Structures are given as structure tokens and as C-alpha cells.
Amino acid sequence: MAEDIWILGIHMTKFGKYPDRDTIDIAAEAALGALGDGGVTMADMGILAAGNLMGASAPTGQMLQKQIGQTGIPVFNVSNACATGATALRTAIMAVKSGECDMGLAVGVEKLAGVGLLAGGSRKSDSNTFTPSGRYGAVAAVDGRIGTETMPGVFAQIGMEYGHKYGGTSFELFAKISEKNHAHSTLNPLAAYQKRFTLDEIMNDIMIAYPNTRPMCSANCDGAAAAVVISDSKLKTLSLEQQRRAVKVSASVLTSDPYTESCQVLPDVNTLTRRAATQAYEQAGIGPADLDLVELHDCFATAELVHYDNLMLCEEGGAAAFFESGATWRDGSTPVNVSGGLESKGHPIAATGIANIWEICHHLRGEAGERQIEGAKVGLAHVIGLGSACGVHILEKSAA
Amino acid sequence: MAKQVPIVEYLALEPTPHLVAHQCTACGARFFDRRNACASCGSAAGFESVAVESDGVLRAFTIVSMAAPGIPVPFVAGVVDCGGTSVRANVINTEPDPEHVTLGMKVRLATQVIGTDGEGTEAIGFGFEPA
Structure with a gap:
């Protein structure tokens, strides 16, 4: 049976509007905060999992490393809709649990202030000639006409x-x-x-x-959170204070x-x-x-x-x-x-x-x-x- | 009469408007879009076209007040249980408010012109109206 996994350090930025900071600035604050909270550094990390949905095609993890430490470790840039952050964390946990490394960093970041109403992916403009397209053979936008995707x-x-x-x-x-x-x-x-x-x-x-x-809808805003996960055996080599503050991932x-x-x-x-x-x-x-x-x-x-x-x-x-x-x-x-x-x-x-x-x-x-x-x-x-x-x-x- | 096309291929206009599903020949699961294989059983044996009942029960709805540009609001979007097949559609031909639209109400398929293209062809959309 694989050994227990712990959260050693964790941090979230204040959520809100950061018009003067880019995605990586906010991610860096969370990542450095989590490392500091755990009393470790990037040099201790064996894996980085990074999530950023709006920039899902960007190498967010590598861009982050260029601000906080390029150590050459494997980076997994993950995208999984609103579960992206949990997926990044789960990725780091799996890496540690598998024994490939004994510590990992997971980061989730988004800049979403002011983006407005979010909908599904099928929105398109109506064209001047009705031509069936897509898996439904639609001749016009269906969002709002066949139910809602908002x-x-x-x-x-x-x-x-x-x-x-x-x-x-x-x-x-x-x-x-x-x-x-x-x-x-x-x-x-x-x-x-x-x-x-x-x-x-x-x-x-x-x-x-x-x-x-x-007010019954989630608030679009900017923010980031990051966590350092660690194996049970590695945690036992750290200070009593680090062990006391560690939280078990049951x-x-x-x-x-x-x-x-x-x-x-x-x-x-x-x-x-x-x-x-x-x-x-x-x-x-x-x-x-x-x-x-x-x-x-x-x-x-x-x-x-x-x-x-x-x-x-x-x-x-x-x-x-x-x-x-x-x-x-x-x-x-x-x-x-x-x-x-x-x-x-x-x-x-x-x-x-x-x-x-x-x-x-x-x-x-x-x-x-x-x-x-x-x-x-x-x-x-x-x-x-x-x-x-x-x-x-x-x-x-x-x-x- | 102007030439007409359905808004989606799963709306059949003849002989009377009705919805057509792709039914997995292995397990009977129904889909409205084109599928490569069955999401329910994984079979790639294929699909047959089947008519979906046009009468149903409104199982869920929302009244959308903020929508994509060009879509008149408020409108009612919902899910209709048509004899065991779930259908996504707007509820039409009634006032879009919670007094006129209620969970469990009986509804039936109805069509309406949703636009005309540059060549004069009408696109026919569908919704469900109180039965």
C-alpha cells in the first residue's frame, strides 16, 4: 500500500481584481507563499503541476518556473474546466504517491475579472446562407434557441x-x-x-x-492558490513544527x-x-x-x-x-x-x-x-x- | 412558400414536425448529435434513426434574462422528458414567467421560423408549448 500524503505548505492570494499584474505574477505569489508556508524551496520539488483554464494552451508551469526557479523538473500543465485546480493537485499527489518524487507543487491561477457571462463552446454567429455544420448539423447558433448554454x-x-x-x-x-x-x-x-x-x-x-x-452566481475574479504535497516518509525527516502543521490527505x-x-x-x-x-x-x-x-x-x-x-x-x-x-x-x-x-x-x-x-x-x-x-x-x-x-x-x- | 430548412438535422419537418434520435443498435441509448460510437455501451455497431415522442413533461427549466447578443430575453430554457428521452429545448408560446411555466407541466413540440437567410430560405426552430 502506498504511503500517506500530506499537504506541507499551502497559500491562496486574496481573490479580487489585479489589473496591474499578469497571470504569472499572481501564480508566483501563491507558489512562493506555499513553499514558504511549508519551509521548503523550489529545489525541493520533484514535480510541478500548473492549471490555468483561460490560458490552457500556454506553458503556464514553465512560465512560472522562470519567475520562481527553473529546476528542470517535469511540468504538467493541466486543464479540466472548473476542476482544473483539483486536477493539478491530484497530479502532484499521484506523482508523490507513486514514489517518483517525495515533494511536489501544484498551482492554480486565473485572471477572470470582468469577463462577463460564461457559456458553453458551441456559440457561433449566424451566417448569410443556412448551411448545416457541426455534430448537430445546425444552420444557426443554437445557444438561446435550443435551450441555454450559459x-x-x-x-x-x-x-x-x-x-x-x-x-x-x-x-x-x-x-x-x-x-x-x-x-x-x-x-x-x-x-x-x-x-x-x-x-x-x-x-x-x-x-x-x-x-x-x-448575487446567487459565482463571482468572476482574479486569484491563485498553490500547495506543496509531501510523502509521509519525507515529512518525518522535517522539523516537528512542519510535521505539526502538515495536513493529511486522507x-x-x-x-x-x-x-x-x-x-x-x-x-x-x-x-x-x-x-x-x-x-x-x-x-x-x-x-x-x-x-x-x-x-x-x-x-x-x-x-x-x-x-x-x-x-x-x-x-x-x-x-x-x-x-x-x-x-x-x-x-x-x-x-x-x-x-x-x-x-x-x-x-x-x-x-x-x-x-x-x-x-x-x-x-x-x-x-x-x-x-x-x-x-x-x-x-x-x-x-x-x-x-x-x-x-x-x-x-x-x-x-x- | 419559402424553402425551409430545420435549425438542426434532428428536427424532421415532414410529414409533421418531430424529433429524430440516433439510437444505438446494441443498447438502445439515444443521441441527437453524430456519434462515432455509443457513449453508453461503447459499441460501434451503429445507430438507427427513431422518432421521439412529441409530447412530454417539463422536468427542469430556467428563465434566462442574460443571453448571447441577438437572442431575445427573457426566454425559457428547459429539459423535457419525452417518453423517457430527455430533450433540451426552449418553452415557447407562453409567458416566460414562473406563473406560466412550472415544473412537471405537460408540453408538446411546436415549431417556429427563427430567421431567413440571404437566399430567402427560412430556418425552422422548435420548442415545446403548453399542451
Whole structure:
């Protein structure tokens, strides 16, 4: 059996707008921060995994090395939609777990401030002569004419579908989830937005795709996060302080979407999340009831609801009642998105899947300041990228 | 009458408008786009064309207020369960608000002209209207 893997150092930049800095500047801040946090340097790293979705064809990892240390190690530039950061981390973990190296660095970075509405890839302009093209033989743009490919609209339907299947949902319920996350964000100085909204303000804000109003959508912003992972045997050679602050990776799982009938027309974010969670709980040898906090992929308020169920934080079909019980507020039984979530902390895409790990580590180390979940020992971080990819990591406080 | 073409190849206009799926000859999974092999069972045995029921139930929807340039908003986008085959479409011929569009409502296929090209050919789109 492969040995345990630990997070030795981790860092996230403040999420927000960095008009005067480029992608690599922001990535460098996160990478140097993670190395410094772990008390190591680039010379100690045996692999670099780098994620940047908007620049997926660029050699982001190599460009980063030119700013922080060109050591000649293998670089994996990864792209996996909104799960890009988790995929970079998983890549570094696999390299260490395989024994190819004993330490690795994973970085996720994005500049997304001001890009506006994100949609799927099939948008095209109408031409002057109708000619069938593409796999559907379309003669005109289909986005907006045959359903919607805009992200707020896709995830709105995912939440509504859950409501159709199990009941208990409403515009107000989804808005209340957003109210929670914005309230949580007021305690997170690294969040892009730290403004508390009333339920009325959320429901009466600009409608993007019913039932998602603007504050119920993830915030496009700039940011980066990075983590240093290390093998158990290597960690034991480091200082007691490094061992004490190290966070155990009890599970690291990545899944893609298996075939389901309905995923052909609307992405099925449920099946692959449930599979990832099941595998993660098995790997970690713990259950949902053991979790002290969860950071899940609330790219829209409608998405958070379905993931309560997919991650098995509640009984099947019971997500609405689970939320209404107050369980997912920071003083509840299973605090969810105490960072403020993607709706207020922000969603610089490739950074998200490492930033959520940072949030969990922060609490497990007892370093989360005002928003510390007292006595947190176990946490789960989840991301979804449409297409689809799902990353789930379970982290445990060091016993040292 | 102007020449007409469907917005997508899986919309058949004759004899009456209906949707046509590619059905895997091995496992029966249905797809609306061109596939190299079956995503469900992996078989490359091929696909046959089958007509999809035109009556269905609205299983999920959203009312889109912000969309691509040129698309009138608000409009309703949704997923319709047509006798076990999921279909993505707009809900048309009704007011785009949550009072007129509800989960579980019965709907049926309907077509509409979505544009005319430089040669006078009309593109025919489809949606689902309250049944």
C-alpha cells in the first residue's frame, strides 16, 4: 500500500481584481507563499503541476518556473474546466504517491475579472446562407434557441431538476443559500466580496437566469492558490513544527461523468459527484457525519443544494430540509462554505480547486482566525468542472 | 412558400414536425448529435434513426434574462422528458414567467421560423408549448 500524503505548505492570494499584474505574477505569489508556508524551496520539488483554464494552451508551469526557479523538473500543465485546480493537485499527489518524487507543487491561477457571462463552446454567429455544420448539423447558433448554454442557466436547471424530483425547493430557498454564503464571507478577508445581503436584496437583485439572481452566481475574479504535497516518509525527516502543521490527505479522488440518459442534454453533475464522494469516504475510512466542515462547489446557489445530497451530507432527496434546518450555516452541524463560497469569495476558475483545500487546511491547523470552526479535525473539499470532472479531497488534522 | 430548412438535422419537418434520435443498435441509448460510437455501451455497431415522442413533461427549466447578443430575453430554457428521452429545448408560446411555466407541466413540440437567410430560405426552430 502506498504511503500517506500530506499537504506541507499551502497559500491562496486574496481573490479580487489585479489589473496591474499578469497571470504569472499572481501564480508566483501563491507558489512562493506555499513553499514558504511549508519551509521548503523550489529545489525541493520533484514535480510541478500548473492549471490555468483561460490560458490552457500556454506553458503556464514553465512560465512560472522562470519567475520562481527553473529546476528542470517535469511540468504538467493541466486543464479540466472548473476542476482544473483539483486536477493539478491530484497530479502532484499521484506523482508523490507513486514514489517518483517525495515533494511536489501544484498551482492554480486565473485572471477572470470582468469577463462577463460564461457559456458553453458551441456559440457561433449566424451566417448569410443556412448551411448545416457541426455534430448537430445546425444552420444557426443554437445557444438561446435550443435551450441555454450559459452557466447560470445550466445550473439553474440543475437545481430546478432536483426540485422536480424531490420537491421542497423554491426561489426563496435558493436565495437563502446565497444569503448564508454572503454572510459567511464577512469573516474572510481574502474573499473578493465581503458584503452581507438581506434575503430581499438577493431576491430583488438583477435576475440572470431564474432562479439565480446576480448575487446567487459565482463571482468572476482574479486569484491563485498553490500547495506543496509531501510523502509521509519525507515529512518525518522535517522539523516537528512542519510535521505539526502538515495536513493529511486522507482521500484524493477525481472522476468524470459516466453515461446517463439525461446527461446528453443537461450536464449531470450528480452522478460523478456521488461516485467521487463514495470513493473518497472509502479511501479515508470516514463518513459524512465525521466532517467538521465542507467547501463545496457553489458556482451558483442552485448548485449548492444538489451537492448536499451528492456528497451525502443529508439523506437522499432531503437537501432542502437539511438546509432549512440550519445545518450548513457556520454554527450548524455541517458548516458548508464558511469561506463565503464561490458566490462571494469568488471563482478564479483554476485557483478554486486548491483554494478550497487551503480553506480546509486553515481550519484544521487552527489558523482561521475569526472564522475558525472550533476543534475542526476533518474537512472535505469538492469541485465540479462541466464536461464533466469532479474532484473530492478529504483532509485531516495532523495527530502530531 | 419559402424553402425551409430545420435549425438542426434532428428536427424532421415532414410529414409533421418531430424529433429524430440516433439510437444505438446494441443498447438502445439515444443521441441527437453524430456519434462515432455509443457513449453508453461503447459499441460501434451503429445507430438507427427513431422518432421521439412529441409530447412530454417539463422536468427542469430556467428563465434566462442574460443571453448571447441577438437572442431575445427573457426566454425559457428547459429539459423535457419525452417518453423517457430527455430533450433540451426552449418553452415557447407562453409567458416566460414562473406563473406560466412550472415544473412537471405537460408540453408538446411546436415549431417556429427563427430567421431567413440571404437566399430567402427560412430556418425552422422548435420548442415545446403548453399542451
